[in-house]
Amino acid sequence: MNNADILMGVNLSKKYDNLEVVKNLSLNVKEGEFVSLVGKSGCGKTTLLSLLSGLEKPTKGQVTLNSKDITGASEEELALFRREYVGFIFQSFNLIPTLTAWENVALPLFPIKMASVQRHKRAIELLEQMEMGHRIEHLPATLSGGEKQRVAIARALANHPKIVFADEPTGNLDSATGDTIMAILNALHKNQGMTMLMVTHEPNLAKTADRVIRMQDGEVIK
Amino acid sequence: MNLHYVVKELYYRWRRTIVSVVGLSVGIALFIILNVLSLAYREAARAPLKEIGADITVQRPGNVPQELTGAVFPCSAVTIRREEITKIEKIPGIVGTGKAVLVWVFDPHQAWVVLGIEGENSIGPAILRAFVTEGRFLENGKSEALIEVGYAKQFGIKVGSNISVAGRSFPIVGLVDASRAPKIAVANLYLPLKDAQSIALSSKPLQSVSPFAQGDVNLLFIKAEQKQIMPVAAALKNILGSKVVIATPESFLKLLGNLFALSDKFTLAAALIAMLIAILIAFKTMAGNISERSKEIGVMKAVGWTQQNVTMQFLMESILQCFAAGILGIFIAVIVVYGLSFLTVNIPIPWEMSPKPHFLPGGGEQLYKTLRLPIYIPLKLAAFALLLSVFTGGITGALLSRHISKIKPSEVLRHE
Numbered sequence: 001m002n003n004a005d006i007l008m009g010v011n012l013s014k015k016y017d018n019l020e021v022v023k024n025l026s027l028n029v030k031e032g033e034f035v036s037l038v039g040k041s042g043c044g045k046t047t048l049l050s051l052l053s054g055l056e057k058p059t060k061g062q063v064t065l066n067s068k069d070i071t072g073a074s075e076e077e078l079a080l081f082r083r084e085y086v087g088f089i090f091q092s093f094n095l096i097p098t099l100t101a102w103e104n105v106a107l108p109l110f111p112i113k114m115a116s117v118q119r120h121k122r123a124i125e126l127l128e129q130m131e132m133g134h135r136i137e138h139l140p141a142t143l144s145g146g147e148k149q150r151v152a153i154a155r156a157l158a159n160h161p162k163i164v165f166a167d168e169p170t171g172n173l174d175s176a177t178g179d180t181i182m183a184i185l186n187a188l189h190k191n192q193g194m195t196m197l198m199v200t201h202e203p204n205l206a207k208t209a210d211r212v213i214r215m216q217d218g219e220v221i222k
Numbered sequence: 223m224n225l226h227y228v229v230k231e232l233y234y235r236w237r238r239t240i241v242s243v244v245g246l247s248v249g250i251a252l253f254i255i256l257n258v259l260s261l262a263y264r265e266a267a268r269a270p271l272k273e274i275g276a277d278i279t280v281q282r283p284g285n286v287p288q289e290l291t292g293a294v295f296p297c298s299a300v301t302i303r304r305e306e307i308t309k310i311e312k313i314p315g316i317v318g319t320g321k322a323v324l325v326w327v328f329d330p331h332q333a334w335v336v337l338g339i340e341g342e343n344s345i346g347p348a349i350l351r352a353f354v355t356e357g358r359f360l361e362n363g364k365s366e367a368l369i370e371v372g373y374a375k376q377f378g379i380k381v382g383s384n385i386s387v388a389g390r391s392f393p394i395v396g397l398v399d400a401s402r403a404p405k406i407a408v409a410n411l412y413l414p415l416k417d418a419q420s421i422a423l424s425s426k427p428l429q430s431v432s433p434f435a436q437g438d439v440n441l442l443f444i445k446a447e448q449k450q451i452m453p454v455a456a457a458l459k460n461i462l463g464s465k466v467v468i469a470t471p472e473s474f475l476k477l478l479g480n481l482f483a484l485s486d487k488f489t490l491a492a493a494l495i496a497m498l499i500a501i502l503i504a505f506k507t508m509a510g511n512i513s514e515r516s517k518e519i520g521v522m523k524a525v526g527w528t529q530q531n532v533t534m535q536f537l538m539e540s541i542l543q544c545f546a547a548g549i550l551g552i553f554i555a556v557i558v559v560y561g562l563s564f565l566t567v568n569i570p571i572p573w574e575m576s577p578k579p580h581f582l583p584g585g586g587e588q589l590y591k592t593l594r595l596p597i598y599i600p601l602k603l604a605a606f607a608l609l610l611s612v613f614t615g616g617i618t619g620a621l622l623s624r625h626i627s628k629i630k631p632s633e634v635l636r637h638e
Contacts, residue, residue, distance in 0.1 A: 055524060055632040076528050079631070083526020094521045098234035099227065108525040110224040159526065 005064075006031040006163055006195050009052050012061035014044075021047045022058070023218040029163070029197055034189040036198045036206035039215035045199045046167055048215070052197065053086055053165045054078040066162050083108060087156030089185075091168035093148040095140040095155075101147075102127060102136040105154045112159075126154035130184065146177035153184060157194075164188075166198040170205060182208055223534040228542055235511070242507035243547045246611060249500020250551025253493045254599060254607050255558050260489040262597035266567045267474040270591045274406055275345045276320060276443035277451050279469040280310075280458055285431050293327045293336075293388045293425035295432050295440055298467065304437035306461055313457045315450025320346025320443035322407060323418040325428070327388045332377070334387055337409035338418020346443035347407040350398050357381035357396030360414055367392035368412040370400045387411065388421045406469075406571065407441065415439075469572065477570045497610070504547070505618045508540050512622055516629045523631035532626050537619030544615025548608040555599060555607075565595040 007029040014022040021044045029035050037045045050056040052063055054070050055078075062071045066085050070078060082088075087108075095104045105123035127136050130150040140148055149169060156164050166185065170178030186208055188194040198209060206212045214221045232239045271277055284300030295301070311319055323338035339347040341360040350368070351359045360366060367387075369379055374397055384391050392413065400408050413421075422434045434440075446454045455468050512519070522532050568590040 050632045056630070076530075079523060079526055079528040079531075082524065082631075086526075088524050090521075094517065096518055096521065098230045103227070103230075107522070110227065111527050111531040116226075155525065 004031050005029065006033075006066055007052055007197065008062075008064040009048070009058075010062045010064075012048070012051055012058045012063070014047050014051055014056070015059045021218050022051065024061070025218065025220055026061075027052075027213060027220065029195060031162075031195055032189075032193040033211065034186070034196045034198070034209045035211045035213060036200055036209035037213050037215060038200055038203055038206040041201060043215045044218040045201075045215050047218075049165055049167055049197065049199050053088070054082055083111065083159060085162040087159065087161035087164040089149070089152050089156045089164060089166040089169045091171035093140070093145075093152045093172070095148055095151055097140055100137050100139055101132060101143065101151045104140065104151055105158055107155060108159045122158060123154070126157055127151070129157075130154045144177075145173050146180060149173060149177075149181050150184065153181070153188075157188075163195040163197065166196060168200055169198065170200070170202070178205070223531070223538050225538065228535065228538045231539055232543060238507060238511060239543060242504055242543050243550060245503035245507070246500045246544055246547035246614065247550035247554060249496045249498075249503070250548055250607050250611050251554035251558065252496035253500075253610070254552065254555035254603060255562075256489050256493040256496065257603055258555070258559055258597055258599055259562070261600070261603075262562075262595050263478060263567070264471065264475060265596040266569060266593060267478060268471040269593050269596070270406055270474055270569055270571060271469065271471060273349065273591075274320075274347060274443060275349050275445065277446045277448070277470065278444040278455060278458070279406065280442040280444065280462065281440065281467050282462055283465055283467060287326075287427060287431055289427060290326075290328045292329075292427050293325045293421045294428050295422070295434075296324065296326060299324050299440040300432035301434045301438050301440055302442055302462065304435065307437075307439065307442065309461050310442065310444070310458060313454055313461075315447045315454045317445040317447060318343075318345050319445070320344075320348070321415060321439040322347055322441040322443070323415060323422055323439050324407070324409065324441055325388075325418055325422055325425075327421065329386070329388065334411050335409040336387060336411045336413055336418055336421065337407060338413050338415040338421075339407075340415050345445045346441075347412070350412065353399050353402050354396045355399045357394070359396060360412065361395075363414075365390075365392060365414065365417050366395045368396045368398050369394050370408070370410050371397045372400060373410040385411075387413075388425065390417070390421065392417070407443075467572075473572075474569055477572065478567070497614075500547075501614050501618070504540070504544060504614055505621065508536070508543075508618050508622055509625065511539075512536065512625050512629075519626060519629045520631050523629070529623075529627050533619070533623040536622060536626060537616065540619035540622070541612055541615035544611045544618070545608070548611030551611065552599070552604050552607060555604075559597050559599055562595060563597050565597075566592055567595050568592050 005028045010026050012022055012025045013020060025048065037048065039045045051058045058071065062069060070081055073081065096107065102120065102123040105126055106119045109119045109122065124136060127133055130153060132147060132150050135143060135147060169185065170181050173181060182205055185196065189196055200206050271279065281299040282302055283298050286297045287294035320343045321340060325336045327334040327336050337347060341348055341362055355371060360368060367385060379385060379394060381394050381396060384393050398412065422428055428434060451470050455470050458468055459466060519532055570590055
């Protein structure tokens with residue numbers, strides 16, 4: 001693990017109308033670190049994740065990702081930034097129903113000028129890494145929950161991200177499948193040194209991370 | 223923009239795609255059909271004049287002959303003077319003129335409808351050359367006659383025999399099949415223009431009603447530049463007076479009385495309404511598509527698609543659907559137009575243009591020019607319809623880009 005901070009959020013606040021969801025919160029994630037953000041539903045952890053990943057802009061505060069201040073970036077700049085440095089894993093997988101497994105993995109690569117053969121090769125490589133090589137031409141509807149999440153993890157890695165944000169990655173899975181997915185995420189972190197910030201409401205899953213940050217009512221409590 | 227993704231989306235959501243494509247294609251087909259119907263009736267209205275090589279015919283109504291003896295003019299076609307013809311020939315937009323003299327000759331034992339024609343002029347009745355069934359056509363400078371087949375048969379007149387008309391003798395050199403000939407400017411007997419003029423000049427009953435001088439005629443056929451037909455018609459009225467009878471494609475169109483033929487505005491409005499409905503269908507379907515796929519758009523944005531990338535993707539979907547709708551619309555229109563091409567149109571010939579005296583048997587019958595509806599899809603119209611459908615796709619996609627921009631990437635974090 002490198003000591004440099006890859007992600008820094010300083011005095012972050014987020015208000016929706018009069019409701020303050022994130023309250024003057026600061027946190028940092030070091031390169032190669034696996035941090036889990038744990039807390040009850042509605043405590044603001046998903047909102048914090050969206051602020052740190054550049055999906056949303058904070059009402060107040062500053063976000064620095066890979067040494068770049070993204071706080072004042074335009075929507076366009078943020079999209080390009082996410083394309084280059086960020087990978088996402090979602091609770092409900094969010095695979096495109098019309099695309100096959102490999103096409104879903106290649107989704108972040110579609111807007112990039114890249115030979116389609118290269119795109120295909122990269123997607124297959126990642127799916128094989130996720131032990132999904134036999135399901136590359138399958139549509140999401142024909143995959144199990146665990147398989148869908150494996151495809152989603154492969155998609156998160158397609159653009160060689162600096163950091164992966166995972167929002168309740170096992171939330172829609174049974175416990176056995178959830179354990180398998182967590183094993184994959186841990187392996188990614190341990191074997192490839194992937195930096196990860198995972199949001200979960202399950203303390204047991206959070207424990208597997210290097211560091212656990214607890215949230216309550218929009219604030220860090222520990 | 224990824225074309226593979228576009229095609230997969232359209233294929234996967236085939237019900238929505240079909241609704242959108244079929245909806246728009248019906249609009250495109252209606253747009254084409256309404257336009258070609260209007261064009262077809264306009265083309266049909268040109269037919270009676272076109273077949274005598276003219277765009278306009280001119281005749282001046284006058285007084286009824288006092289007595290039906292010798293040579294007289296029908297009251298629907300009296301003298302057009304040489305000076306007037308000189309002025310007419312100078313009207314801008316006139317390409318050429320054809321002259322003729324139509325005379326009714328009441329000889330003691332026989333009545334003739336005589337038409338004096340310019341044998342070498344392609345504008346006017348010389349087009350009859352194509353309908354000579356026996357013998358030959360009139361030769362320049364010779365005093366000879368052509369006779370209509372039915373009339374020849376009725377009176378036992380044969381090629382090679384001589385006939386006497388208004389006290390002049392003419393050898394019959396050929397027979398003309400009037401049933402195949404144009405409905406305008408038909409007669410029993412066709413003479414060189416000079417001979418018909420000479421008959422008119424020497425007829426006292428004719429001169430007493432409508433003075434006729436050397437070089438005058440009573441029928442004019444005018445070929446004009448297509449866009450100048452109406453201004454030429456107006457100029458003709460200025461020269462010949464408001465009572466002059468001018469037949470143009472427009473006047474035949476009015477006689478047709480068809481809604482498509484009568485009103486350009488109706489056709490245009492109907493076609494535009496059809497298109498507008500089609501555009502609304504396309505817009506509504508695409509809007510529904512975007513709203514249904516808001517989470518998918520969120521995913522695309524979250525993984526690094528810019529607003530422009532997403533818009534281009536949806537724009538291409540919209541354009542591709544509309545292009546397919548355009549092709550299908552043209553295909554539907556081709557089938558419908560093929561069916562419509564079997565329709566026949568009866569174009570009434572105004573009584574003034576009927577050469578036969580109304581008091582003779584069959585003279586009062588309404589004449590019609592009957593033809594198959596000349597309907598076809600001009601390549602330019604098909605290309606325009608296709609462009610219009612693609613443009614519709616583009617506009618729809620562009621309008622919807624605002625909806626797309628409102629979808630935030632954080633949408634994707636909303637848990638189901």
